[in-house]
Amino acid sequence: MKLKGSYLAAAAATAVVVAFPAFLGAYPLAVARSIMTYMALAISWDMLLRSGQISFGIAGLFGLGSYASALAVLRGGMDPFTSILFASAFAAVMSMLLGLAILRLRAMYFSITTLALMEIFKIVIHNLHDFSGGPEGVVLPEPIFGGSAPALFWLCMAGLFMTIGVSWYFEKSKMHLALTAIRNDETSARSSGVDIFKYLLIAFVITSTLQGMMGAIQVQSYGFTTPDTAFDANFTLLPLAMALLGGIHSTIGPMAGAVLLGVASEWLKLKIPYGHLIVYGFIIILVILFMPQGLVGLARKTIRNGRTGVRHE
């Protein structure tokens, strides 16, 4: 009964989101696209986090996808939609090659390496001036679908839904057991027959592909990008903050966090154009101190306590 209810709620929410272009103007639609992009990144970051690996490379793969897509159109004459698929495949192949090397690292060594990779991609794009357009960036002939606001919205939404779908599959399938086991204790996971490296590589390639795909969708929607836009550190920091705020190790947590922080950030940007990132910082600190399980964790706890009348600490 409860399960049926949550499926109905999900279907209703999906219908409302699909219908957004019918009753929202261009500006709210653009904000919604930005939130959906961050949401997809937050979910994909969380998917890898479920194995215990903290990646700071989201912006790197996002930028890589952006440039792969833009350059495929400009230099390869590919049509925009195909270029998004190409960029996703490119991110997959790159992350597989990188993963073979860096997934042997753990904890902060893995994190720092992913952060460094992001910079390397950016520097390469900066310096391949003739091919990549260098620091001035690239301008596409026109945005995908002629820049039609509803079409761009649905494209971004498709990317997000795909991410949610994969994340949901991760939660429901054998991946969940494997990733949780790896996060809990690698030696025990191995002794239970889990091929740790294989599952880490699968998770890393899939999440990187999703991040590259969102980058490609972004660049095709705006029709231009620069290294500083495509590899903006915010594409790493905001998804991280959103997942932490909403609650990690789940699909619903990063989604809730993205909506809340996304709307708040848009509002803060209008109110404090230059200081809104400081507020983000405070939000992250407060969340880590006072609700380590995030909003979703807090809600679950409250519901449970309400039901049983017992406080779980």
Add this chain to the structure above:
Amino acid sequence: MILNIQKLEAGYGKLKVLRGIDLHVGKESVGLFGPNGAGKTTLINAIMGIVKPWSGTIEFEGVSIGGNATHLVARSGIALVPQERELFPGMSVADNLELGAAYVPRGKPVMARQLETVLTLFPILKERYKQLVGTMSGGQQRMVAIGRALMANPALLILDEPSLGLQPSIVAEVFDRLSILKKDIAILVTEQNVRESLKAIDRGYVMENGAVTIEDIAEGLARNPHVVSAYLGI
């Protein structure tokens, strides 16, 4: 012969811990005793591929497994109940048990049957089925760990100090269950608690300084003057 180890040497860095171990396990329950630092856990880690052997052979059901990756050793039919950190604390009893079988070819098809066996062996796990194991007592956690290992439907069950940190009544319960299990599968168990474990084993080895010093059947060990003075404290 289930497990046959010959002239095994292994260690960490330049430190040699195992100095030529000969040990075998047939369809029986075998104890492995010795003081801290004798190399019992290193031997188990070498069998599981957690520590790479330097030389010598490890054969499991007639096939050499020395130096194989841990997950492959596990899939071939050896299940380990490690000494500590043996569980996935953020997972429920149900998930821990499912994980024991999910990645092992010989465990997966008989999952339902093994689950039945485990829950009969440790009825408390049925009551706590949906509980997170991180919130359970030490004794219950050890039962989950043994249960998870059994879910893999192993030919050889290895337990590294199953009595460690448990109250005496639980220790007795654990060894009681092992003596039931040994009718169906081969068991290799390391222990400090020699007195209790002698009830659950057929044969045993005493290790000191990385070498086997005594090998005898359980009754023989119980009478051996060195074992009596050093481990039984009589």
